[in-house]
Amino acid sequence: MKRKLFLIIALLMVASLVLSACTSKDPAPVNNGGDKPTGETIKIGGILEMTGNIASFGQSSRNGIVLAFEEINAKGGVLGKQIEFVLEDNKSIQVESATAAQKLIQQNGVAAILGAVASSNTLAAAPIAQDAKIPLISPSSTNPAVTEVGDYIFRSCFIDPFQGVVMSKFAIENLGAKTAAIMTDNNSDYSIGLTEVFKEAFTAAGGKIVSEVAYVSGDTDFNSILTSVKNAGPEVVFIPGYYDSVGLILDQAKNNVGFSSDIVFLGTDGWDSPTLFDLAGDSANGTYFSNHYSPDADSAIVKDFIASYKAKFNGAIPDALAATAYDAAYMIAAAIESAGTTDAAALRDAIAAVQLEGVSGNIKLNEKRDPVKSAVVIKIDGGAQTYYSTVEPN
Amino acid sequence: MDLSAKTIEFLQQLINGISLGSVYALVALGYTMVYGIIKLINFAHGDVFMLGAVFGYFAITMFGLSFYPALIVSMVICAALGVVMERIAYKPLRNSHRVASLMTAVGLSLFFQNFTVYRIGAQPKAFPRSAPVNWNVFGVNISSRQVLILATAVVLMIALHFIVQKTKMGKAMRAVSFDRDAAMLMGINVNNTISFTFAIGSALAGAAGVLVGQYYGVVNPLMGTLYGLKAFVAAVLGGIGILPGAMLGGLFLGLAETGVSAIGYSTFRDAVAFAILIIILIFKPAGILGKNTREKV
Numbered sequence: 001m002k003r004k005l006f007l008i009i010a011l012l013m014v015a016s017l018v019l020s021a022c023t024s025k026d027p028a029p030v031n032n033g034g035d036k037p038t039g040e041t042i043k044i045g046g047i048l049e050m051t052g053n054i055a056s057f058g059q060s061s062r063n064g065i066v067l068a069f070e071e072i073n074a075k076g077g078v079l080g081k082q083i084e085f086v087l088e089d090n091k092s093i094q095v096e097s098a099t100a101a102q103k104l105i106q107q108n109g110v111a112a113i114l115g116a117v118a119s120s121n122t123l124a125a126a127p128i129a130q131d132a133k134i135p136l137i138s139p140s141s142t143n144p145a146v147t148e149v150g151d152y153i154f155r156s157c158f159i160d161p162f163q164g165v166v167m168s169k170f171a172i173e174n175l176g177a178k179t180a181a182i183m184t185d186n187n188s189d190y191s192i193g194l195t196e197v198f199k200e201a202f203t204a205a206g207g208k209i210v211s212e213v214a215y216v217s218g219d220t221d222f223n224s225i226l227t228s229v230k231n232a233g234p235e236v237v238f239i240p241g242y243y244d245s246v247g248l249i250l251d252q253a254k255n256n257v258g259f260s261s262d263i264v265f266l267g268t269d270g271w272d273s274p275t276l277f278d279l280a281g282d283s284a285n286g287t288y289f290s291n292h293y294s295p296d297a298d299s300a301i302v303k304d305f306i307a308s309y310k311a312k313f314n315g316a317i318p319d320a321l322a323a324t325a326y327d328a329a330y331m332i333a334a335a336i337e338s339a340g341t342t343d344a345a346a347l348r349d350a351i352a353a354v355q356l357e358g359v360s361g362n363i364k365l366n367e368k369r370d371p372v373k374s375a376v377v378i379k380i381d382g383g384a385q386t387y388y389s390t391v392e393p394n
Numbered sequence: 395m396d397l398s399a400k401t402i403e404f405l406q407q408l409i410n411g412i413s414l415g416s417v418y419a420l421v422a423l424g425y426t427m428v429y430g431i432i433k434l435i436n437f438a439h440g441d442v443f444m445l446g447a448v449f450g451y452f453a454i455t456m457f458g459l460s461f462y463p464a465l466i467v468s469m470v471i472c473a474a475l476g477v478v479m480e481r482i483a484y485k486p487l488r489n490s491h492r493v494a495s496l497m498t499a500v501g502l503s504l505f506f507q508n509f510t511v512y513r514i515g516a517q518p519k520a521f522p523r524s525a526p527v528n529w530n531v532f533g534v535n536i537s538s539r540q541v542l543i544l545a546t547a548v549v550l551m552i553a554l555h556f557i558v559q560k561t562k563m564g565k566a567m568r569a570v571s572f573d574r575d576a577a578m579l580m581g582i583n584v585n586n587t588i589s590f591t592f593a594i595g596s597a598l599a600g601a602a603g604v605l606v607g608q609y610y611g612v613v614n615p616l617m618g619t620l621y622g623l624k625a626f627v628a629a630v631l632g633g634i635g636i637l638p639g640a641m642l643g644g645l646f647l648g649l650a651e652t653g654v655s656a657i658g659y660s661t662f663r664d665a666v667a668f669a670i671l672i673i674i675l676i677f678k679p680a681g682i683l684g685k686n687t688r689e690k691v
Contacts, residue, residue, distance in 0.1 A: 051515070051516045051517075052516055053518070055516065055517050056517070091516075186661045213655075213658070213660055214660050214661045215660055215661070216661055218620075220606075220610040220612060220617070221410075221414055221610065221651075223410040223413070223414075223652075224407060224410050224411070224651075224652045224655035224656055224660065225655050225660045227403060227406045227407055227410060227656065228403070228655070228656060228658070231399060231402070231403045231406075244518055247520075247612075248610060248611060248612055251611050252610070252611075255525070255526045255528070255537055255539065256410075256526075256535075256537045256539060256540065256609075257406070257535060257537075258528045258530070258535030258537070275517075275518070275520070278519075278520035279518075279520045279611060279612060281525075281611075282525070
């Protein structure tokens, strides 16, 4: 009996260990991207995934924002004031995103917030911004629910219904697929939303979903669910997930479970990270995913953006996260300029009316505060992303 | 010979489950050995496993070692770490209340995790490895990685059995486990024996870390928590303190998790592992092998 009690106490203690591990991931300091604070600055907050599971996304987004604000400040800032960027790390988790929003609004007194990347994290921060009536622009949260939080919440990227339809159409029209399997990250609003959209579009177009399996972000063993998928015999496998899991899935599919190369893996903008290649290696070749922008696109504004990004960040090529974050930063600057004030209500109206040519396409918001713009399909080939096609919104 | 689709799927899942289970078994062995000898549940054990994977990662990326040398290097470093950990953190508390040691273990676990995050960052790292060979046996796919993980685990378990049963040190371990004071009176160096147990247990955890690294291809500083917990469940399931029990528990847990995923409840796999723990604590707290054998290490 004593031993049983001891084991139960032990278990409880470990449970507390897991919880504390969730909140104390990384003490790493985060760089502040803005100029030196003076009395005459406009503070813009940032909530980004600087550490944790999808840190690559947060870091790219930060770079995009920092570059945009530097360019704007070099041209004299907005309303004659410099922009100061106050960045908070949400450690890729929801609780920290909400805490960061509180801190930015109450302690730093920011005029607006940029972030977060993952829809789940933005959904945690958005209600706080909405209640405080501080405009929030997410650069890359594609779940429709994000802007449904309220009229102070905006985004600079397209939304999942569009992205899901693009990939479903691509599977049917370009690959001639009639059967598909879907692997969903049940811990992510983004993944669950895209699964619904893809399923609906694919079956409406006469396709059949032969297998649906789920995992949760942070899993490392996918052999078992991949075996189920393989035995269902799909022509394409749609994985609306993030690169950290997807990289492992692609590797295990080919190397542990023995998927044949005829089965094509399809994904969405969550795949856009070099870490995917590190994790998946050659197994990533021959897959396709939808994205916001491609550095191969032929436009002057994109070329300028790539050149200045490379100059500032040691020759790194900006990914889509950097592109949409760069656009979000320009959106907020343009809105402050046209509103002529940082007063919240006026700023909100100005963001809703903003129109600009961004590096990720033309930005014009619809009545749901979502931009209507094109998507690109990217093929992974030879360990690199290559531009495949552009799909316009209809 | 042609097998039906159902049979192929079953065999495939069986292979997946055994590969996963053999990792749990290796980690569980360390838990159970330490528990057997000083009645401490060493919750830092999962993090020794994580550090094993990290050492293996650096042995391969920085020193260009191939898999087996990296495995051995990682096992040696983990063994040393286990000894140091025992000497610094647990030995001074050996005669105090058991909860004190348990708290220390939890503290150590947090320390290892956060120290690793501080040193190498929280980003998952891709574990370097060579391309596997896939064999198709009657439609069932067997990867060379799965063979590697299973073969290495079996060899290590046989080696452990040999050490415990056939060597003088093994005899001392069994004696200390049976009755520490009596063993001391018989002239056994109890301190050295306990250190040796920690060394062996930690080396096995380190090996499991490297195996997981090469199998799944990823290493991150927080990976130890969940594997440590699962291995703890495996150890309790088999009967904590009993070596064959840890192996059995690990395999059972691996198969149970894979089975749950296979029938379509993949998101419940962690829940199943802990449900097993609760059930075993209620109905048979001594574990599956708890009554059949008195042999402890």
